[in-house]
Amino acid sequence: ADEPFTIFAPQNTARDRTENLLHLPELVKNLLLDHVVLGSRIDLTNVTSETNFTTMSGRTVTVKPAKESVTKLKANDANVIKPKIEIPNGILIVVDGYLFPEDQLIRRNSTSQGKLVDDGSHFAGKEHPRVRSNTTFVENVMEVLGFLKSGVRVFQHFLSRSNVSKLLKEDEEYTVFVPTDHAFQRWHPIDWGFYPFSVPEFTESVIVNHFIKGRLRQDDIKDGQIVKSLEGKDIIFRKTPSLTVNGATVVKGDTPVSKGNMMFIGEVLFVSESVVSKLHQQHKDKETPPLLAFPWVGAQFLSHAFLALERDKRFTHITRFLNLADLAPHVSGTGYTFFVPIDTAFEEIGLDKMPDNYLSTGDGLRILLNHFVKGRLYDKDLMDKKQLATLGNETIIVKREKGKVTINEATIVESEVFVYNLGTMFYIDKVLFTNSNSLPNTSTAPPEDTSTSTAFTTAAGAEKIPEELIREPGSMVDVLYADGANSENVTEAATTVVTSPAAVNNTVE
Known part of the structure; x- marks a missing residue:
């Protein structure tokens, strides 16, 4: 609290008969409130007559000179040992006993029902349900x-x-x-x-x-x-x-x-x-990425995926097509799976001879979008007969048989290539939804982005930190709860575990 306060602090020697009290958390709380005065910093150094104060529990503390010496003070029946210790925003008054010692008399009946007997002010006669629970x-x-x-x-x-x-x-x-x-x-x-x-x-x-x-x-x-x-x-x-x-x-x-x-x-x-x-x-999939201003600042997964593929000689064709395609509005932010054809897949249908801008708009752009799925998938998510909706509004059907995984007619040749905690890539040996006899006329308008989040780990589905724990939004403490990712922009993977040990070396550095 921002208000000033005063604490009457019993010395450790006042601990007698309180071990049992620790079994009753509600009474511990009331004990604390009995010894705190909120709203004032009480200075007892010049007290010469009886003075009363109200604690946070609503009880009255009477401070007065001791009978044996006017230079000594009593707070109720406790002796004041140190009348003024200054602490930030408050005062600490050290006493040699509890202000209301009668409340510390705890007795248990012969049947160990955990009943409390006191002066009636705090939970008298009630059984505390947690006494016997570990x-x-x-x-x-x-x-x-x-x-x-x-x-x-x-x-x-x-x-x-x-x-x-x-x-x-x-x-x-x-x-x-x-x-x-x-x-x-x-x-x-x-x-x-x-x-x-x-x-x-x-x-x-x-x-x-x-x-x-x-x-x-x-x-x-x-x-x-x-x-x-x-x-x-x-x-x-x-x-x-x-x-x-x-x-x-x-x-x-x-x-x-x-x-x-x-x-x-x-x-x-x-x-x-x-x-x-x-x-x-x-667990490379838990690693948070640096923010990239290039190639597409609003499409961090796409940007990091592009730069990783650009460094691999197996992906010269997909990177030249991605470089000129207007993909960023459709693959914005994070939380995607990208099925990436290797170079031989493009060569097989003649796309290796096409210019760099061939897939940049229209039906050409749709070909690229059909290789993206919303949601970060792991190998375990690719179950047999599973259907996945692409960003190009086509349906991918997964087939898993004898350790071999195919999507439509393409075989996955490398699984779970993690793009930090932004998404996942799977390398495939064919271009999806096209062949040498159906190369597109690219004058058709690109598809609208009608994709919806699937049932995989995405930003929208990520478990959020309880509000009661977030007292200082934006502080360092908040990012320590998980991986520090912004739940609105970055896919949270705190509840997802890598299931393929062989995949751990396939991470984008």
Whole structure:
């Protein structure tokens, strides 16, 4: 909040009888609100008489001189240890106990129903439904991260989408190491490139490996101590000169939550240059591209595809036709599949003898458009008898038999050539929808762009980041959630996985 505030902060020694409170997240929230006064910076340095303040929970805090000494102050029944510690936009007042200690008296009945007994002001007599659930640990971690409006939003986002809670066992405690946003930012490309956390299965594994069994407190950790993550990876602690976790500095003290503890760290565990490099080779389709002003600034997929084909001697004919064709209005933006005929396909029907502008307009342009499909396809999408609508308003029929894939009469000779995360190319041995006896009269007007998005991974179908996580649109934190692509302009592939290991070397560099 932008408003000034004052926090009455109990010392750690006031922690007695609060371990059970951590099993009741709603009461933790109310406990916090009981100790915050919003709207003013309270200066107790000159208080000589009784003064009252209202906390965010609506309760009254009475500050008055202590009976034993007028130089000492009491806040309700707690002693004021430090009356004024200035922090940004607020004041911290350190006290030696809770302002409303009667609320911390928690008793459970003999049948362990999880009922609370207090003064009636907070959930008296109600059963808390999450007391016996091990998902409470993850839920409470999420609640703490939600209170922190900045600094750990990326981990919070990934944790909310993970399956960590399914791995937790009953009656066990856990510790989680939470990397800061800056830790994730280190791995994000400055302008374009590969972001490892755009690969969902990798991200899931990384998040899981930040959890360990057992409630570890920093004071109890020994130098050189080794523990196992939930996936069995080694986590090594060092305490000299300061506490580190696998070399990552612990940047904040213990943050106890229900059935566990949280520690904040300055690096993402189990992510290194070698790990990211290997991952990059396996997932070239996640790589974000540089913005090209040439050949067609409004058609980034087409531009990058053209430049890649231009460097390959197998594609001299398709590139000369593309160079003069008015394709950009029909293949604008990103999220396409391009079935690219090799040179011999053009030579087979005599198109190799035609001038460069032969396919630039009319029926000639339609031939080129019939090699484009809206939507980024993978090899797994080319199922037997699948029908695909081209941008030239024709229908491609896929046939898959004994490892051989054909589209109409053309055989795919090379699959899944990724054009960054913009789209995919498949190289074929024939020109589609034409032969030597049906070469076009190019005076016919080009087709209207009536293509619609197919059921493949496209910008329109991409899963968007929940609005509640986007508090600062356009910030670096937002692009760390996935691959940094603009969901309106770039095809998002966060939920698509390469299924053909042989295809990973076929990526456009």
